[in-house]
Amino acid sequence: MSAGTKSISDVLSRDVSYSGEGISVRSLEDNIHKEREVQDGKVDELKTLRERNVEIQSTMTEELKKLRKFSDYMDGTATGGGFWAGFKEMVSYIPGLKSIAISKRSIEELLKQQYHVSARRVKEAAEYVDTLKQSEQELYKEIDRINGKIVESAENERVALDYVLELRDSKATLEAEMQALEAGSVEARKVEADVDKIQALLATHSSNVQLYGAAENRYASLKDNTRKLAETIRNLGQDIQQYTTAASIKLDMASAQIQAIGRAADASVVMLEMKKSLDVMTESMNVTTQFVSDTQVFFRQNLDKLVDELETFDESTTKMLDENLKKSKEIEERRIQAAIDKALERRAKQGGGGAPPTAPSSPPASSSPA
Amino acid sequence: MSEMNQLVTLHTQSLREPVYEPYLDQLIEALRAARLNNSFPDRRGLQGSLETMQKAMRAKLYEQVYIDARSGMPNMASFTRVVTDHEVAAGSLDRMSDTAHYEARRDEAEVYARLLDKRRYYESISGQPYAPLDENRVQLRRHDPATGTAEFRIDLTKLDATGVYVRINIELTQVAGAWRRKVIDLDADGESAAASQAFHATVYRNASFDAEHLFIHMHEIEGVSVDRVQRGVVGPALFCVPTPEGLVVPAEPEQASPLMAHAWRRWLDKPSGKPELVMSFQSDIAARDVRDEKSNDPLEPLLSSRIQDGERARYEHTRQRFPFKVFKDRKFVATPGVEGLVRAVCEAAGTKNLVYRLR
Numbered sequence: 001m002s003a004g005t006k007s008i009s010d011v012l013s014r015d016v017s018y019s020g021e022g023i024s025v026r027s028l029e030d031n032i033h034k035e036r037e038v039q040d041g042k043v044d045e046l047k048t049l050r051e052r053n054v055e056i057q058s059t060m061t062e063e064l065k066k067l068r069k070f071s072d073y074m075d076g077t078a079t080g081g082g083f084w085a086g087f088k089e090m091v092s093y094i095p096g097l098k099s100i101a102i103s104k105r106s107i108e109e110l111l112k113q114q115y116h117v118s119a120r121r122v123k124e125a126a127e128y129v130d131t132l133k134q135s136e137q138e139l140y141k142e143i144d145r146i147n148g149k150i151v152e153s154a155e156n157e158r159v160a161l162d163y164v165l166e167l168r169d170s171k172a173t174l175e176a177e178m179q180a181l182e183a184g185s186v187e188a189r190k191v192e193a194d195v196d197k198i199q200a201l202l203a204t205h206s207s208n209v210q211l212y213g214a215a216e217n218r219y220a221s222l223k224d225n226t227r228k229l230a231e232t233i234r235n236l237g238q239d240i241q242q243y244t245t246a247a248s249i250k251l252d253m254a255s256a257q258i259q260a261i262g263r264a265a266d267a268s269v270v271m272l273e274m275k276k277s278l279d280v281m282t283e284s285m286n287v288t289t290q291f292v293s294d295t296q297v298f299f300r301q302n303l304d305k306l307v308d309e310l311e312t313f314d315e316s317t318t319k320m321l322d323e324n325l326k327k328s329k330e331i332e333e334r335r336i337q338a339a340i341d342k343a344l345e346r347r348a349k350q351g352g353g354g355a356p357p358t359a360p361s362s363p364p365a366s367s368s369p370a
Numbered sequence: 371m372s373e374m375n376q377l378v379t380l381h382t383q384s385l386r387e388p389v390y391e392p393y394l395d396q397l398i399e400a401l402r403a404a405r406l407n408n409s410f411p412d413r414r415g416l417q418g419s420l421e422t423m424q425k426a427m428r429a430k431l432y433e434q435v436y437i438d439a440r441s442g443m444p445n446m447a448s449f450t451r452v453v454t455d456h457e458v459a460a461g462s463l464d465r466m467s468d469t470a471h472y473e474a475r476r477d478e479a480e481v482y483a484r485l486l487d488k489r490r491y492y493e494s495i496s497g498q499p500y501a502p503l504d505e506n507r508v509q510l511r512r513h514d515p516a517t518g519t520a521e522f523r524i525d526l527t528k529l530d531a532t533g534v535y536v537r538i539n540i541e542l543t544q545v546a547g548a549w550r551r552k553v554i555d556l557d558a559d560g561e562s563a564a565a566s567q568a569f570h571a572t573v574y575r576n577a578s579f580d581a582e583h584l585f586i587h588m589h590e591i592e593g594v595s596v597d598r599v600q601r602g603v604v605g606p607a608l609f610c611v612p613t614p615e616g617l618v619v620p621a622e623p624e625q626a627s628p629l630m631a632h633a634w635r636r637w638l639d640k641p642s643g644k645p646e647l648v649m650s651f652q653s654d655i656a657a658r659d660v661r662d663e664k665s666n667d668p669l670e671p672l673l674s675s676r677i678q679d680g681e682r683a684r685y686e687h688t689r690q691r692f693p694f695k696v697f698k699d700r701k702f703v704a705t706p707g708v709e710g711l712v713r714a715v716c717e718a719a720g721t722k723n724l725v726y727r728l729r
Contacts, residue, residue: 130481
């Protein structure tokens with residue numbers, strides 16, 4: 001056995017190992033699909049938040065209107081008749097109760113209820129910050145996982161490429177050896193057998209080169225989109241946190257004033273101070289409403305764009321997968337065709353009938369030598 | 371001096387570590403020790419709210435407990451947090467991942483550790499009692515359709531603007547007539563009742579005033595005859611918590627009770643060096659069935675004993691028109707270090723009050 005023959009034997013018998021679970025068109029498609037499901041889940045969460053955001057916004061607007069109405073009554077702008085005209089409209093007297101004036105509602109109670117409702121709305125909005133932070137964290141973890149896949153695919157592609165080059169060199173060596181041998185001799189048939197083995201390995205590992213290369217690119221695209229989604233979620237979470245923290249602080253600071261002014265208003269004293277207190281509360285509501293409005297714009301500008309991008313990504317992924325399937329099928333067809341051609345050729349030599357071989361568009365490397 | 375003694379806004383102090391824990395511990399224990407009957411705001415609800423504040427602080431959901439600088443009790447912002455936390459708990463738990471998920475990832479990122487604490491907090495408060503900011507009930511005690519007479523009990527609990535929790539029970543008889551506007555409406559079957567918005571507002575607005583004032587005020591309303599007004603008040607509380615920066619104490623106690631605040635300030639000249647608390651629970655009744663008019667409240671004598679001479683004739687004329695007498699009382703819960711102070715205040719006022727020792 002020559003040194004060259006030993007080397008070829010080593011190449012043929014080598015157990016080429018790829019890291020991971022192995023790859024096929026189907027498994028790649030399945031893996032990409034699984035990764036996309038994570039993204040889809042997060043996008044759905046964002047869509048739910050958008051709907052809830054609209055709900056909070058409309059509620060906040062109503063509450064703000066109520067506070068503004070109070071505020072307007074206090075400075076008389078609601079009636080055009082000044083402070084007392086506004087006050088009279090707010091306070092009524094029950095007939096038949098001698099001289100005791102009873103307004104229909106306690107301002108202190110009303111303000112307290114409004115304070116409670118406003119505090120709850122702010123808390124509801126703030127609760128989404130944690131949801132978003134968890135989503136963001138999960139997406140960054142997903143990016144880590146995808147990075148692992150990218151590195152793994154790149155390494156596997158390199159292994160496949162190296163092996164394919166070795167196979168190509170071995171094949172060239174064998175083809176050169178064959179030139180020196182008598183066609184149809186036992187030695188020539190042995191070399192031919194090795195060439196066929198190399199060809200089969202070339203087909204398999206060329207396919208791996210292609211699949212791992214495609215996987216690397218697809219995972220890289222997926223990572224870009226996942227990062228965009230994580231950044232969108234992080235920005236939104238930070239915005240909500242900023243606004244709800246500001247609104248909470250204002251409400252915390254306003255509570256004693258609201259009680260004090262409510263009590264004073266009930267006693268029909270220092271009514272103008274009520275206006276001041278309401279302004280404090282209105283400011284808090286303004287902050288919250290502003291946040292909801294801003295996030296609406298944020299959603300319109302970012303989420304819809306992101307969804308579009310993901311859809312585009314879907315299309316390109318599907319296209320790539322389709323192309324891969326098509327190519328794999330072509331290779332398979334060529335291989336089958338080569339086998340048929342060889343079978344037909346042998347039959348013709350043996351004197352049998354049959355249709356002439358149909359030549360493939362480009363003859364497969366694994367077909368019998370001419 | 372600790373910065374926690376400073377006002378952060380009107381009548382408001384902010385208690386943080388290491389003060390909030392002993393402060394809330396002692397308030398909770400004081401409520402347990404006070405043996406409150408149902409003329410006071412519901413003890414379980416109040417205690418539940420204080421425990422919720424403690425849990426929230428331990429879970430680091432809030433940085434501070436806001437207290438009323440006059441009453442020494444948590445203020446509306448703090449009690450509202452408890453209410454809203456209870457209201458959002460179920461929805462938030464639904465949206466959150468399960469405990470095992472957060473436990474497995476708590477070391478991965480800060481957000482998981484925080485969410486684990488939050489989840490445990492929401493789970494721990496779910497279904498627990500808490501104090502509402504306001505609660506109002508009207509009960510029908512007796513109804514005689516033949517005479518159009520109905521007896522009611524109005525029960526109002528309120529976190530008052532003075533910073534204390536107040537419960538008011540008013541028993542009254544209403545004689546309905548076509549020419550009168552009813553203060554309480556019965557349903558068609560004569561089985562359930564609801565106060566008119568205006569009447570409810572009257573009770574609500576006057577909740578800060580004493581039982582005597584409320585009795586006269588309600589009794590003035592045509593078609594209404596008041597039988598009994600009873601008020602139970604939780605608070606104010608005086609506390610001190612030693613810290614390396616100095617004692618943390620309520621900043622405006624004189625606005626709740628000048629007399630007690632004066633004695634307290636003198637006591638603070640030689641503090642015990644331990645966390646201390648005095649909490650008072652006032653009971654105030656104006657009713658037809660009270661035999662002797664008396665105040666056993668060292669901090670609030672009868673109106674008749676402190677009315678100006680110029681007003682006395684008019685006051686006595688008013689009282690003659692109304693068939694009720696007043697009884698005021700107050701009990702205290704105090705830590706050993708300030709028990710002597712409370713007893714001295716009672717002795718000076720000539721009252722004999724229950725003082726429960728808080729260990």
